Amino acid sequence: MSDNIPTPNIEFISDLPGVYANYAISLNTEMLSFAFLWMAYNKAYSEYYNSREPSSDGARFKNYFSKLADPYFVDNKQAIYDNFRATLPNNGRDSVINMHHTSRKVELPGIEEFHTSSLAKLIYQIRCNYIHGAKVMNNEDDQKLVKWAYDILLDVARVRGVHY
Numbered sequence: 001m002s003d004n005i006p007t008p009n010i011e012f013i014s015d016l017p018g019v020y021a022n023y024a025i026s027l028n029t030e031m032l033s034f035a036f037l038w039m040a041y042n043k044a045y046s047e048y049y050n051s052r053e054p055s056s057d058g059a060r061f062k063n064y065f066s067k068l069a070d071p072y073f074v075d076n077k078q079a080i081y082d083n084f085r086a087t088l089p090n091n092g093r094d095s096v097i098n099m100h101h102t103s104r105k106v107e108l109p110g111i112e113e114f115h116t117s118s119l120a121k122l123i124y125q126i127r128c129n130y131i132h133g134a135k136v137m138n139n140e141d142d143q144k145l146v147k148w149a150y151d152i153l154l155d156v157a158r159v160r161g162v163h164y
Contacts, residue, residue: 030147031130037153038127041065058128062120065156072152072159073116080119080152081111087144096125096145100132123149 042057045064073080085091085108098104106125109118126149129135135142 030150031143034127034130034146034150034153037150037157038131040157041153058124061124061127062117065120065123066116068160069116069119069152069156072156073119076155077114078111081108081114083148083151084108084122087148088141093145096122096129098125099129099135119152123152 041061045060048064049060082091085093087093093108095105095107098106106121108114108122126135126145130142130146135146
């Protein structure tokens with residue numbers, strides 16, 4: 001077993017109080033709130049499927065969220081679509097890149113083909129990028145994108161009468 005474990009992206013424990021104090025001053029709180037809300041969703045869809053198919057975490061979320069979000073989506077489809085595009089200047093966002101495989105991305109389909117399943121794919125890719133370190137808390141574009149996903153997750157929970 002090697003003692004040379006690479007840690008380039010891990011803050012040293014002794015630096016954490018200063019790091020979090022600096023984040024608290026400059027953070028858009030939705031970045032942190034997204035992580036906590038995601039944990040609640042993760043628990044909900046894990047309990048819903050309870051070891052049943054589908055087997056991948058992504059597939060479980062996409063199926064669960066598509067069912068849960070449908071009433072909200074029907075009433076807010078155009079705003080969801082427009083607000084996603086607006087997370088980059090000049091309504092420039094049309095996809096979310098898979099940051100671990102940058103040649104792959106989750107595309108925003110045309111409005112006619114935009115359904116809860118495509119919304120779920122976008123949100124799940126944002127989650128993957130954020131949770132696995134490819135979205136950073138002090139990047140304004142990342143903040144806008146994570147806030148977009150957070151607002152939808154929170155609104156869907158509220159519409160369904162769930163209190164997070």
